[in-house]
Amino acid sequence: MxxxxxxxxxxxxxxxxxxLAPNLYQVSVMMDGEEVFLLDGKGKFLTSHNKQDxxxxxxxxxxxxxxxxxxxxxxxMVGQPTRESTNCLEVPIGTL
Structure with a gap:
């Protein structure tokens, strides 16, 4: 999108x-049960060094x-076997 x-x-x-990395963020939205990444005007993933932006x-x-x-x-990084589930952390944050 x-x-x-x-x-x-x-x-x-x-x-x-x-x-993604210290001070590098991308954004996606869930719409109708589907996750869609936002793209900039050039069709590349929208990124920012400031999550508040x-x-x-x-x-x-x-x-x-x-x-x-x-x-x-x-x-x-420590040589653990591949997980069957995701190794993902989600923290609720508020809107501005």
Missing amino acids: QVKELQSVFSFEKVVIHA LQELFKDKQVGAMVLRHQSAYDE
């Missing part, structure tokens, strides 16, 4: 701010939940 399309959508089930995109929207998601590479 292009970021400019946000203007025409007023309600989201869930907004996910993905923590991404939260600000939804300040006038109805959001069921907003979370910060981090997927850890720790198991892989």
Whole structure:
């Protein structure tokens, strides 16, 4: 979904701010049970070094939940076997 399309959508089930690295974030939204990443004007994943900038995109929207998601590479780094389930942490955060 292009970021400019946000203007025409007023309600989201869930907004996910993905923590990729220290101070690097991407954003996806859940709509009709499907997770969709936001893209910039050039068709690339929308990223920011400030998670509040991404939260600000939804300040006038109805959001069921907003979370910060981090997927850890720790198991892989210490030689643990591949998990059958995800190694993901989601923390609820508020909207601005």
